[in-house]
Amino acid sequence: xxxxxFFSMGGYAFYVWGSYVIALIVMGGEVVALRQRRKTAAxxxxxxxxxxxxxxx
Amino acid sequence: MKINxxxxxxxxxxxxxxxxxxxxxxxxxxxxxILGLYVGFFVAPTDFQQGDAYRIIFIHVPAAWMGMxxxxxxxxxxxxxWAFNARLASMMATALSTTGAMFTFLSLATGSLWGKxxxxxxxxxxxxxTSTLILLFLYIGFISLQAxxxxxxxxxxxGAILALVGVINVPIIYFSVQWWNTLHQGxxxxxxxxxxxxPPMLAAMFIMLGACWLYSVAVVLMRLRCIIIEREYxxxxxxxxxxxxxxLSRMESV
Numbered sequence: 001x002x003x004x005x006f007f008s009m010g011g012y013a014f015y016v017w018g019s020y021v022i023a024l025i026v027m028g029g030e031v032v033a034l035r036q037r038r039k040t041a042a043x044x045x046x047x048x049x050x051x052x053x054x055x056x057x
Numbered sequence: 058m059k060i061n062x063x064x065x066x067x068x069x070x071x072x073x074x075x076x077x078x079x080x081x082x083x084x085x086x087x088x089x090x091i092l093g094l095y096v097g098f099f100v101a102p103t104d105f106q107q108g109d110a111y112r113i114i115f116i117h118v119p120a121a122w123m124g125m126x127x128x129x130x131x132x133x134x135x136x137x138x139w140a141f142n143a144r145l146a147s148m149m150a151t152a153l154s155t156t157g158a159m160f161t162f163l164s165l166a167t168g169s170l171w172g173k174x175x176x177x178x179x180x181x182x183x184x185x186x187t188s189t190l191i192l193l194f195l196y197i198g199f200i201s202l203q204a205x206x207x208x209x210x211x212x213x214x215x216g217a218i219l220a221l222v223g224v225i226n227v228p229i230i231y232f233s234v235q236w237w238n239t240l241h242q243g244x245x246x247x248x249x250x251x252x253x254x255x256p257p258m259l260a261a262m263f264i265m266l267g268a269c270w271l272y273s274v275a276v277v278l279m280r281l282r283c284i285i286i287e288r289e290y291x292x293x294x295x296x297x298x299x300x301x302x303x304x305l306s307r308m309e310s311v
Contacts, residue, residue, distance in 0.1 A: 006098075010109040015174050019113045019167040020094075023120070026159050027272065034279040041286040045295045046304075 068145050068285040069296050075278045086271035093268050097261035110174050117167040119266040124161035125227050127153050132224045135217035147213035152280040156273050158196035176240055184237035188230040195223040209288055
């Protein structure tokens with residue numbers, strides 16, 4: 001396996017790797033953003049007095 | 058075992074279930090992405106016409122399909138939520154919209170990166186690309202319309218109308234390469250004809266499509282969980298999160 005040939009993608013390295021880097025950024029970013037969003041939302045909910053929450057059970 | 062399905066139509070009851078489902082789809086998604094990329098980059102041969110530039114296909118085509126399929130799914134959930142006044146279905150539609158928009162953006166971005174070396178241009182206003190751009194605008198329209206309306210149930214209904222009307226665009230995207238003379242290549246995979254692709258190329262594309270499906274389910278459920286806690290909080294009936302439940306049981310045992 002010739003790695004430098006692999007990374008050069010026959011001269012299309014920018015386009016091929018660029019596509020996969022964008023995919024990694026938007027998909028990974030989505031997961032990270034959602035984790036953060038749930039943490040914030042859960043923290044707000046968890047701050048309510050337990051009595052009020054257990055009423056809902 | 059008898060499961061009371063109606064119980065899980067309540068957002069508060071579905072919240073912990075969704076949490077358990079996320080890794081069941083997320084972990085296989087990561088494994089399939091690794092397998093798909095391995096087959097796509099190490100098993101599939103170099104294309105005799107396009108060289109290695111064609112390898113963009115393994116993310117471009119699955120992303121484009123996901124963008125269309127998630128739109129139809131979003132419209133279906135929005136329609137069910139509207140017709141049956143089912144809050145969880147409407148929340149599901151909202152959860153699907155952002156991931157659908159993300160995949161549509163990804164298909165346009167990777168298509169642009171593929172178009173430059175093979176067609177010599179980043180963008181042309183041809184039927185396939187224009188209708189896909191309209192799909193992205195429909196997603197953005199759905200998201201901004203819902204964000205602009207304060208009452209969540211009214212936002213759900215307004216979104217449902219937009220989503221259902223916009224469904225007409227999906228077959229237009231799909232058949233655009235047949236109906237119009239376009240720069241974009243025609244369908245490589247048809248229901249009745251033999252695919253015009255080497256088997257490892259085709260395999261890598263379908264593995265990546267499977268990975269994108271699993272990813273979508275995991276991420277949409279993650280977003281659904283966020284929407285459930287946020288909306289139930291604002292409606293004055295906060296969800297009891299599992300972390301909070303554990304904390305409360307510790308407090309009781311002391």
